[in-house]
Amino acid sequence: MIEAVTFWNEANNKSHWDMEVDPEWRLYADMVGLAAEAVKAQAPHVTRVLGGISPIDPGFIGRMHEFGALRDMDAVGVHGFPLDWNLWPLDSWPDKVAEIEAVTPLPVWVPEVGVSSFGAEEVQDFGLRRTAGLLLGRVPRIYWYSLYDLPQAWEATTRHREAEGSSYYRHFHMGLLREDGTPKMAARQFHEYTPDMGVCQWFHFEDHRLDDAVAWLRRLGVRRVRTGLSWADWLRPDAERWFDRMVSALDGFEVTATFCFTPESEGIQPHHTSAPRDPRRFADFCVEMMRRYA
Template sequence: MIEAAKIWNEPNNKSHWDPNIDPEWDMFANMTRLAGQAIAAENSRLPRVLGGMSPIDPGFLKRLEAKGALDEIDVVAVHGFPLDWNLWSIDEWPAKVEEIRAVTDKPVWVTEVGVSSFGSEEVQAWGVKKTAELLVGKVDRAHWYSLWDLPKTWEATTRHKEAEGSSYYRHFHMGLLREDGSPKPAVEAFAEHGQGMGICQWFHFEDHRLEPAVEWLKRLGVKHLRTGLSWADSFRPDALRWFDKQMEALADFDVTVTFCFTPEHRGIEPHHTSPPQVAEEFAEFCGQMIRRYAPASSAQPEPLLAVG
């Protein structure tokens, strides 16, 4: 069921890691090593993926490598949204991947790529087709973000929120499906052109969209899914009941599960972007989740072969 374990999400994006607390990423590098060791101790054949870079930055990767963070990593991941947030053209995707390949011998996965329908649903549909042309078959994994629009009554996981202007509101329009579950034109584009692409869909605690999401993923023929298990959520009442329900519902997919989000009471600062007070606690959470959902006695993934 779990094909890979991903350590954190967008560590070079201040919406997910606080550079004021850890300006040189020393704490992040240490946490990554410990988490990678904990995952390997439970299942030594499970690929360990570095939280996807956003922005794509070979210098950042080299910084982490110098600090030993990649010693316990098997795959490097990148995220890109050139029609919404990045300052580069969608046609530059192959070059962006090659920038990272030039500084590492590890496989490179694109674990989030997307186009919002904020300005035009037709542009989003074109973006699905163009992205598939540029990435499918060129990288081992390309996960479209996302299946569902983010409900407008929820908050996007970003630091500055409405102060970002339209950039903030684009977060709510990344799905192939509208908030009410109705399909956008991008659904047809994904079904026609997205063969070989996976989906990245985050599920919130007790997310009402879980079961219909599974139905849509199967309808679209999706095999590879990226989602997350939140360290912060693990402190909620009945957390394991929800985690079990989520992972059981996703049992028919090859899941890259992302471990992230610091519990407020365990961070140096009370925020999900904060480095933890005790990095070993995050590592233990990762190990616990692998023991529960991807023990070494379960079916093992094939060895990784880099594309390109």
């Protein structure tokens, strides 16, 4: 069911990794290196990808090579949102990919790319068309973020919130579908880019949208889906039932699973972005996911 894994998500972004604890990413490199080695041993047929980075930083990839974190990786991931958060224009996508290709022999995936409809749905509609033209055929994998808008009652995974101004609120308008499940303008053209373009959709623990999401993915002709399996969630009561249900619902898709988020009880700091006290514990979680779902 799982045909690829990405290790962590945007570790070079302080909203997703505690750089005060690990300012040079040595602990991160150790953690994902051990995890990739363990997944390779348990499920060698599964593609192993360094979790997508944001911002796109060749120096970070070079550091991962230096620390040995890419030894058992098959690809590296980059994320980009030039119409919403990045300080570079949309047409620079090929150049940003080339910057990473210049520092690693590994293929470059784009596990997250998207455009919000915060200002206007027409902006997202244009952004999808232009992104597809720039990246389809240029990289082996691309996943549009996301299927659904983030519900207004939830929080975006960021430490900045209102300090970001409109940047924070753009998190809530990235979907092809609105929070209530009705399609936006861009959803009407998405089938033109499937199955080559996949979809990245994060599901929260016991997410009420799961079944409707699967129906929409099939309706849009999606074949490749990226989602997350949270180490922190794995320690919740009844976690096995929810994980089994989520992965079972995605049966029939080519699933890329992202392993991320430290349980408070395992972190150097009691926070989901913290490096774990023992990186082997993260590797153990990854192996357990492979045993169950690969």
